[in-house]
Amino acid sequence: MNKPNLSSIESLLSTGNKFALTETQYHKETSATMPKNFYYLKNNSAVAKLAKRYGFKIELQEKTILFEKEDK
Numbered sequence: 001m002n003k004p005n006l007s008s009i010e011s012l013l014s015t016g017n018k019f020a021l022t023e024t025q026y027h028k029e030t031s032a033t034m035p036k037n038f039y040y041l042k043n044n045s046a047v048a049k050l051a052k053r054y055g056f057k058i059e060l061q062e063k064t065i066l067f068e069k070e071d072k
Contacts, residue, residue: 004030006050013054020061 008029026034035041
């Protein structure tokens, strides 16, 4: 895994505004793949430490598939 270039994320954090990045956007901004381990990503990764330094926390939103019975 490449070491992420966090300069563009740091500039977003410095605005103090809430924002979100998809996995594709993260890769585009950092030239690295997003860590697969969610605990590591939220707590110990370089981006998590940078976010904490700016007073942010990382929350993850996963895709959800809901299966419901169709009415007949």
